Amino acid sequence: MSQLPSQLPSGLLEKPRTIRALRAAIADGSASASGIAERYYARIEQYNPQVNAYLALTREQAMEQAAQVDARAAKGDPLPPLAGVPIGVKDVLTMRGAPTTAGSRILEGYRPPYDATAVTRLREAGAVLLGKLNCDEFAMGSSNENSAYGPVRNPVDLERVPGGSSGGSAAAVAANLAVATLGTDTGGSIRQPASYCGVVGVLPTYGRVSRYGLIAFASSLDRVGPFAASVEDAARVMEVLAGHDPLDATSATRPVDDYAAATTREVKGLRIGIPEEYFGEGLDLEVRAAVERGIDALHAQGCQTKRISLRHTRYAIPVYYLVATAEASANLARFDGVRFGYRSAAATNLSSMYRLSREEGFGAEVKRRILLGTYALSAGYYDAYYRKALQVRRILAEEFLAAFAELDAIVAPTAPTAAFRIGEKSDDPLAMYLADIYTVTASLAGICGLSVPCGTTAAGLPVGLQVLGPHFGESTIFRVAAGVERATAEARA
Amino acid sequence: MAEVERVAELANLELAADEAARMQRDLNAILGYVDQLRQIDTSQVEPMAQVSELFADGATEGNGESLRADVLRASLERASVMAAVPETDGAFFKTPKVIER
Numbered sequence: 001m002s003q004l005p006s007q008l009p010s011g012l013l014e015k016p017r018t019i020r021a022l023r024a025a026i027a028d029g030s031a032s033a034s035g036i037a038e039r040y041y042a043r044i045e046q047y048n049p050q051v052n053a054y055l056a057l058t059r060e061q062a063m064e065q066a067a068q069v070d071a072r073a074a075k076g077d078p079l080p081p082l083a084g085v086p087i088g089v090k091d092v093l094t095m096r097g098a099p100t101t102a103g104s105r106i107l108e109g110y111r112p113p114y115d116a117t118a119v120t121r122l123r124e125a126g127a128v129l130l131g132k133l134n135c136d137e138f139a140m141g142s143s144n145e146n147s148a149y150g151p152v153r154n155p156v157d158l159e160r161v162p163g164g165s166s167g168g169s170a171a172a173v174a175a176n177l178a179v180a181t182l183g184t185d186t187g188g189s190i191r192q193p194a195s196y197c198g199v200v201g202v203l204p205t206y207g208r209v210s211r212y213g214l215i216a217f218a219s220s221l222d223r224v225g226p227f228a229a230s231v232e233d234a235a236r237v238m239e240v241l242a243g244h245d246p247l248d249a250t251s252a253t254r255p256v257d258d259y260a261a262a263t264t265r266e267v268k269g270l271r272i273g274i275p276e277e278y279f280g281e282g283l284d285l286e287v288r289a290a291v292e293r294g295i296d297a298l299h300a301q302g303c304q305t306k307r308i309s310l311r312h313t314r315y316a317i318p319v320y321y322l323v324a325t326a327e328a329s330a331n332l333a334r335f336d337g338v339r340f341g342y343r344s345a346a347a348t349n350l351s352s353m354y355r356l357s358r359e360e361g362f363g364a365e366v367k368r369r370i371l372l373g374t375y376a377l378s379a380g381y382y383d384a385y386y387r388k389a390l391q392v393r394r395i396l397a398e399e400f401l402a403a404f405a406e407l408d409a410i411v412a413p414t415a416p417t418a419a420f421r422i423g424e425k426s427d428d429p430l431a432m433y434l435a436d437i438y439t440v441t442a443s444l445a446g447i448c449g450l451s452v453p454c455g456t457t458a459a460g461l462p463v464g465l466q467v468l469g470p471h472f473g474e475s476t477i478f479r480v481a482a483g484v485e486r487a488t489a490e491a492r493a
Numbered sequence: 494m495a496e497v498e499r500v501a502e503l504a505n506l507e508l509a510a511d512e513a514a515r516m517q518r519d520l521n522a523i524l525g526y527v528d529q530l531r532q533i534d535t536s537q538v539e540p541m542a543q544v545s546e547l548f549a550d551g552a553t554e555g556n557g558e559s560l561r562a563d564v565l566r567a568s569l570e571r572a573s574v575m576a577a578v579p580e581t582d583g584a585f586f587k588t589p590k591v592i593e594r
Contacts, residue, residue: 113573206544220543246561250545318527329504336505338586343579350591355507367506368519371497374504375520388530390540395533397547429519430526446544471544 012047012155014176019085019233022179026073026084033066033073033084037128040086044130044177051175052152053168055091056099057131062086066128081240083126088178090169091132092139093224094213095119102215103137103147103165106361107341116213117245118182118224125240130178134168137363138332139184139217141165142192142435145426146365153422154197156462160419163193163435166227170197173227180228180237184214186221187320188415188439191451194227195414195464198453200234200481201227203439205471206446207252209238210245218327219250221320221443231452231481235259238474254472262475263482268302270408270480277313278412278438290455290463291413297487298411298480308407310399313441315392317433320440322376322389328366329373335361368429397445404447404470409480411467413438414451418461438466448474452481454488 017025025031041059048054069084089095092102094112101107115123122129136146144152144167152167154160155175162171166183170193173181183190185203194201202225209224216222226237242256274295279288299305337343337357344360347353362370376385403410416437425432442449448471451464465484469477497517501508508516541547571584580587 110577113569113577249560250543312533315530315533318530321523322527322530333505337579338588339574340577341579347589349589352507353589354505358505359507359509362506364512364515367508367512368516370504370506371500371516372520372523375500375524378500378503385527387540388535389527390542391535391538392530392533394538394541394547395535397541397544401547430522433523446547471547 012050012175016173016176016179016229018230019082019179019236022085023079023083026069027079029073033069033128034063036084037062037066037086037130040130040177047175047177050153050158051155051171051177052150053133053172053175053177054088054131055101055134055149055168058095058098058129061098062128062130065123065126069126069128080124080126081236082122085127085179086130087122087127087237088130088133088169088172088181089119090135090166090181090183092135092184092215092217093119093182094215095129095132098132100132100215101149102139103135103149104361104363104366105148105342106335106357108148110341114213117210117247118241119213121240122182133166133172133181136165136167137366138215138328139165139186139189140328140365140369142188142432143420143422143425144168144193145422146363148363151422154419156198156460157419159421160461161196161422163196163415163419165189166201167193169227170194170199170201173197173199173229180226180233183225183227185223185225185443186218186324187443188436190225190227191439191449191464191466192415192435194451196419196462198456198462199227199229200231200450200452201225202234202238202450203442203448204238204242204474205252205448207250208448208472208474209241210248210251212245212247216331218324219331220327221324231478231485232260232263234450235263235478242474252472257475259474259478262478265479266301267298267480267483270303270476271406272298272303272305272480273308273403273407273410274305275308275310275313275410275412277310282416282434282437283413284417286457287413287415287417287463290457291465293491294454294465294484294487295411298483301483301487303480303483306407308403308410310403310441312392312395312399316396316441316444317437319389319392319396320436320444321372321433322385323393323444325369325373326376326386327373329370329377332366332370365429393444396441400441400445400447400468400470404473408476409467409469409473411465411480414464414466415439418457418463442468447471448477450477450481452484454484455491
């Protein structure tokens with residue numbers, strides 16, 4: 001983040017204070033949660049028109065929560081772990097009474113009657129929830145250009161995309177319009193925008209964080225996870241999000257580790273795999289150089305690095321686009337104009353109400369994926385496409401399991417390039433899908449991963465390094481990421 | 494083209510004429526790309542629909558897939574749900590006629 005493009009007003013890119021510092025300042029009375037929230041709303045007012053990260057603000061609820069935190073601090077009561085921390089929420093997660101659109105016209109004006117579990121957990125941890133963040137429609141996209149409410153712009157270079165689908169969540173942290181944010185990742189939607197915007201983004205293990213209240217895209221892949229400006233802050237938010245929830249039947253009952261403590265442990269002795277398939281054709285040379293510097297730094301800190309092969313990786317994109325679209329075609333059937341959201345005024349009977357409401361309410365990429373998924377599931381094509389994809393999915397997942405039998409973590413680029421220009425790929429869906437080439441495999445396998453900044457290109461665009469860990473290996477990936485972060489900070493200093 | 498229209502009908506989507514042509518082009522490109530999966534012999538591989546299927550039998554406990562007890566409990570309040578409905582009489586969802594004479 002050291003090289004700011006000169007055309008930007010100073011102050012757009014700003015590193016937030018750490019959660020630890022904010023909490024300490026509120027506890028000792030040198031700052032108030034209300035004052036901090038006001039400052040964030042002032043920044044949002046100033047910079048959101050350029051970035052378009054927020055779709056809705058929840059100021060009333062936020063200021064009420066901040067006042068409660070301040071009252072506790074004034075009494076000298078112990079503060080919860082995220083007391084007074086300003087956090088934004090991706091608009092695919094429900095917040096009671098607040099507009100929730102999933103970036104789609106079909107949910108314009110919808111205000112859900114309940115909170116997502118991730119939102120409840122943040123509230124109970126004292127977080128001040130500032131508002132709802134822009135994203136690709138129903139989390140389908142890799143650039144945030146598919147939002148019905150306009151693209152999000154990358155705060156590092158406003159002519160470039162922030163990545164997607166959690167583009168607003170990544171951009172909000174990069175521009176300090178929140179200290180941390182919630183995103184969702186189905187094929188890379190947290191890690192890839194984190195890479196493009198120069199922030200930390202975490203994909204928790206499938207089952208680690210409840211999806212109750214998440215508007216479903218592909219249920220066997222969808223996950224909720226945090227963005228933050230540092231590995232330690234991401235770990236602190238993860239500690240709050242993780243844990244069993246009886247309202248999500250895929251939620252794991254295992255105990256949650258102390259992730260923040262993991263970030264302070266040295267990486268010496270960890271066995272790190274470097275998969276050759278993630279460094280092949282299509283990888284930008286500057287991205288490659290930055291990631292290799294990160295790997296060298298881990299080696300210098302005492303990690304055992306080892307070249308490995310995950311030879312079916314090239315099949316992950318085709319598998320992903322069949323599995324994800326098949327599930328999406330079923331999940332999105334609920335948007336039919338009956339119970340919530342948009343209903344076409346032109347409808348004359350029930351059938352035309354379904355069709356016209358969906359035709360007028362959904363954007364092009366959503367329709368494309370519903371059609372592809374419906375086709376892959378339809379009679380005569382199910383075995384050739386959907387079932388075949390599920391079989392290759394197992395091969396990809398077992399390849400990871402075999403690798404982790406001898407490794408603590410795998411390190412690779414998060415994305416093949418740095419942030420591309422707005423409009424550059426919007427006419428070619430297949431080219432856009434390839435932006436996820438290094439992230440989808442972990443999504444299919446259910447393992448955990450994250451993206452941590454490891455440097456910039458000559459033009460100053462951030463590059464993310466991806467750390468992948470086995471199922472429920474979050475502590476290890478936080479530990480490795482902290483090692484990369486320390487080395488990157490030293491290289492900049 | 495007839496195929497795109499058939500799939501659109503299955504998906505309850507109504508496509509404009511220019512939209513159908515574009516979708517056909519895009520879907521053909523994507524289906525051509527996914528055809529590379531045929532290169533892999535999967536005759537001995539079980540499909541994996543859920544992450545929990547990766548773990549050995551019985552290991553799903555703690556790893557996800559936990560079922561709650563089947564007991565009655567309160568659900569959302571009707572009024573708060575009905576507030577989001579496009580057309581309602583307060584108790585029911587209203588739609589255009591289902592059966593036409």
